[in-house]
Amino acid sequence: xxxxxxxxxxxxxxxxxxxxxxxxxxxxxxxxxxxxxxxxxxxxxxxxxxxxxxxxxxxxxxxxxxxxxxxxxxxxxxxxxxxxxxxxxxxxxxxxxxxxxxxxxxxxxxxxxxxxxxxxxxxxxxxxxxxxxxxxxxxxxxxxxxxxxxxxxxxxxxxxxxxx
Numbered sequence: 001x002x003x004x005x006x007x008x009x010x011x012x013x014x015x016x017x018x019x020x021x022x023x024x025x026x027x028x029x030x031x032x033x034x035x036x037x038x039x040x041x042x043x044x045x046x047x048x049x050x051x052x053x054x055x056x057x058x059x060x061x062x063x064x065x066x067x068x069x070x071x072x073x074x075x076x077x078x079x080x081x082x083x084x085x086x087x088x089x090x091x092x093x094x095x096x097x098x099x100x101x102x103x104x105x106x107x108x109x110x111x112x113x114x115x116x117x118x119x120x121x122x123x124x125x126x127x128x129x130x131x132x133x134x135x136x137x138x139x140x141x142x143x144x145x146x147x148x149x150x151x152x153x154x155x156x157x158x159x160x161x162x163x164x
Contacts, residue, residue, distance in 0.1 A: 001061065001062065001063065001100070001101050002034060002059070002061045002101070003059070003099060003100075003101040003102070003134065004059065004060045004061065004062065004069070004097070004099065004100050004101060005057055005058070005059055005060075005097075005098040005099045005127060005131065005134070006026070006057065006058050006060060006073070006095055006096065006097060006098065007055060007056075007057050007094075007095070007096040007098050007114075007123055007126075008022050008023070008055065008056045008057075008058065008093070008094070008095055009053050009054065009055045009056075009091060009093070009094040009095075009096075009122075010022075010053065010054055010091060010092060010093050010094070011044065011051045011052060011053040011054070011091060012051070012091065012092045013092060015053075015054040016039060016054055016159070018054075018080065018092055018093050019039060019054060019056050019093075021080060021093075022076060022080065022093050022095060023036070023058065025076045025079065025080070026058075026060065026072070026073070026076065026095075029072045029076070030062065030064070031060045031061070031062045031064070031069070031072070032060060032061045032062065033058050033059070033060055034058075034059045034060060034061050035058065035059040035130045035131075036056065036057075036058050036059075036130070037056050037057045037058070037126035037127070037129045037130045038056070038126065038129060038158045038159070039054050039055070039056045039158070039159040040054070040055050040056065040122060040125055040126055040156050040157060040158060040159060041053070041054055041055075041156075041157055041158075041159040042055065042121070042122040042154050042155065042156045042157070043154050043155070053122065054159055055122045055123070055126060055156075056126055057098070057123070057126035057127050057129075057130060057131075059130060059131065066097065066100045066103065066105050066110060066112055067107075067110065069097060069100070070097060070109070070110050073095040073096075073097065076093070076095060077093050077094065077095055080092055080093045081093075096114055097110070097112055097114065098112075098113060098114045098117055098123065098127070099112065099113050099114075099117075099134065099136075099137075100112045100113075102135070102137045103137070104137050104138055113136060113137060113138060117136065117146065118136070118139060118141075118146045118149070118150065119150065119151060119152055120150070120152055121147070121150050121152040121153075121154055121156045122152075122154065122156050124143060124146055124147040124150055125147065125156040127143045127147075128143045128144050128147050131143055132144040
């Protein structure tokens, strides 16, 4: 299945390298990356007294179920050393399932589409770069429309620095 979009984020350590490693690990689990957005930098959202985040959206293709993809991304986060201390806290790596094609999936541990897409510029900017016309299956708006209406005022800029 295609039209599966994941958001990668990091604000600890070598942030760009963390995103690169996450992409490599996703591929190593039999998930194909079809498109990658640029990497974007933004101030922390939700809990603002922390380092800026790097974020990237990737479109992937897989025959795996949403639950299996969630298991894989949670395993990758754990293998990379992510520790969950507080909501919206600093993260070595964060991988969110944004969309799974046009599927609407609602279970206790997984909501697809991600319920906050329309409120987060750091998610919408990279989504619009690679899938501006992708239709949100519940809101019935394109990513470009959602970005134009997004209430989040945080600046989101293409990341151009090299990390050592």
